[in-house]
Amino acid sequence: MSERLRVKKTYKLYVGGKFPRSESGRSYPVSSPDGTELANAALASRKDARDAVAAARKAQRPWAGQTAYLRGQILYRAAEMLEGRAGQFAEELADATGADPHDALGTVEAAIDRLVHYAGWTDKYTSVLGGANPVAGPYFNHTTPEPLGVVAVIAPQDDPLLGLVEAIAPAIATGNTVVVLASEAKPLPALSFGEVLATSDLPGGVVNLLSGKAAEVAPHLASHADVNGLDLTGADPELAASLEAAAAETLKVVRRPGKSGKALDLLRQWTEYKTVWHPAGMAAGAGGAY
Amino acid sequence: MFEYAPAPESVRPDIKEHYGLFIDGEFVDGQDVFKSVNPATEEVLFTVAEAGEADVARAVAAARRAQETVWGPMSGTERGKYLFRIARLLQERAREFAVAESLDNGKPIKETRDFDVPTAAQHFFYHAGWADKLSYAGLGADPKPLGVVGQVIPWNFPLLMLAWKIAPALACGNTVVLKPAETTPLTALMFAELCQEADLPAGVVNILPGAGAAGAAVVNSPVDKVAFTGSTAVGRAIAKAVAGSKKKVTLELGGKAANIVFDDAPIDQAVEGIVNGIFFNQGHVCCAGSRLLVQESVADDVLARLKERVSTLRVGDPLDKNTDIGAINSAEQLARITALTEAGRGEGADVWQPACDLPENGFWFRPTVFTGVQQSMRIAQEEIFGPVLSVLTFRTPDEAIAKANNTPYGLSAGVWTEKGSKILWAAERLRAGVVWANTFNQFDAASPFGGLKESGYGREGGRQGLEAYLDV
Secondary structure, eight states: OOOOOOOOOOBOOBBTTBOOOOTTOOEEEEEOTTOOEEEEEEOOOHHHHHHHHHHHHHHHHHHHHSOHHHHHHHHHHHHHHHHHTHHHHHHHHHHHHOOOHHHHHHHHHHHHHHHHHHHTTTTTHHHHHOEEOOOSSSEEEEEEEEEOSEEEEEOOSSOTTHHHHHHHHHHHHTTOEEEEEOOSSOOHHHHHHHHHHHTTTOOTTSEEEEOSOHHHHHHHHHHOTTOOEEEOTTSOHHHHHHHHHHHHTTTOEEEOTTOOOOHHHHHHHTEEEEEEEEEOSHHHHTTOOO | OOOOOOOBOOOOOOOOSEEOEEETTEEEOOSEEEEEEOTTTOOEEEEEEEOOHHHHHHHHHHHHHHIIIIITTSOHHHHHHHHHHHHHHHHHTHHHHHHHHHHHHOOOHHHIIIIIHHHHHHHHHHHHHHTTOGGGSSSOSSOOBOSEEEEEOOSSSHHHHHHHHHHHHHHTTOEEEEEOOTTOOHHHHHHHHHHHHTTOOTTSEEEOOOOHHHHHHHHHSSOSEEEEESOHHHHHHHHHHHTTSSOEEEEEOOOOOEEEEOTTSOHHHHHHHHHHHHHGGGGOOTTOOOEEEEEHHHHHHHHHHHHHHHTTOOBSOTTBTTOSBOOOSOHHHHHHHHHHHHHHHHTTOEEEOOOOOOOSSSOOOOOEEEESOOTTSHHHHSOOOSSEEEEEEESSHHHHHHHHTOSSOOSEEEEEOSOHHHHHHHHHHOOOSEEEESOOSOOOTTSOBOOSGGGEEOOBSHHHHGGGGBOO
């Protein structure tokens, strides 16, 4: 009896809830640090980036319009799905980074716990960051954080799963949608993470994952007029500076490499404050037209 | 209509013939000298030193030394007491500052007296109280200042914008180098004198008058943070200039706010709000309600009442207590307003202006209402920054929101309706940092102000405004 032939996975992009190849038809070989060839990953093009932004934009308002409770449950569901596939991810992570398999499992568990942490933030950050303002006049005045919109992320290069989760979770917890350029040399855990999200009831387009070359794809995201925020965590200093300059043209909110990774700072990074005023007090109560 | 006898303000502030740069606690010479003109008369009010790159470098060095040796190490309680003292001095000298502001800027005395100066004092009083409570701001257990802050402010609210910039910066333990606008340096220089009077340590506040080149020098100097209020074009240039550096930036830029009047709005109040929204401060307001979106079914009624009301506005001497609309701040701004208004006529919108006499000298523009405006017209897209209102209509609430959000800007918006649920529905959908419901153009030190999209990023005022001046 011959040995069974293993069915290998084709690593594709995750855009708009689907798993397409690059429209360019290109792919690139991905190896582990010791040179073992692991797989071919799709090599995303400018067109893929634009498709991903379009999918993220389409998904943003409905996603932000969901209740915070539901967004929290979906993030928690993603943690459940990742827990169920922890072994697979530990293996992929060990292959990608050369880490000891036991350490890799620890990293996967940290990523699961991070998802759980942000699942619990969705219905709390509004109270923590916003509030009522005691203005010096007869007005009801309150401030609430709202999602920035579409955030493009250059994911960390050397932390392909936990770093990815840390970039994605706070952005989507607050109602943003994201287009993520995965670690260029270690994209496979990110592309598999798309499968976790796809089975977590996360609406298509909320998270879009691209693999490819940062220097090729990122400039298109930085200059795209329909992108509101740019996370440069995974960009090298030279690329980060040029991307920040490109983002200045449309006044995007930019997170520079090395900025604080504390949860509340990240939640604040991708939100905008909206302040609403309304007359109150005597004029309103006295039957005035207000 | 009533006739009004002139009621000119009688107090005259002690304006010097010449002002220097304020660096390290003293007034010093700059690289050049320029004139500041009263826009209501075109008369020269005083001359002032212009800061060059070397002056900026000296000011930043003084601010650095003051931050590291005096202001940074000082307890929050003591810093707060200096700011309370400044607030009190501003209140004491309020009338003097109000008249000076009207002379240098051209805005009516009733606005400087009742809004600009008292609100500026409130900003210092409010932020004074934060200085020893920063650990309660939700920004960490012991948040640190950024260091030296470079600030560039516009000419439309000279003293108030100074207060919005300096008060939170100082409360958080930073020192500042501030460049006031070229056409309106007076109250900033009077504020420098007030800092001396308050015994504020030398170098904590530095004031460098000048034009765009001086502003660029501040942005490019070794400051830790840049705070800017002004045009979107300059905001873009600043964002590019700091790219790749460690400088933090907040930008408060242009706007093209929609003021939405639904068919169930309280019409008389809405008309007052529309007038306040676009004619307050000659329309030189980044958050001005420059696009009126009125529901088709009430458009004729609203426009008739609006024109009647605008006909009663008094345009003229900024120092007359009855004046509603003062002088346009500069010949350059008048030219821009005129050009955009001509573009509106050229593109086929219907223009209406009340009959009113304008003074012979100075820079003036009649309140102007454009009807039949299409979204593609320049007067519906570009910030005019003058007393010019563009009126568009809509049929459904969804259409109102779509039109309101159809702009690269996102600073403010107005909603007029008696239905509470409709207000909240609209406020949630409007892409703007500030939404005024059944009111307009309200500001307060405790209320964060700032925009989205190409109106910039960062907030000023409130607990959220402290984020801009702390290392978080």
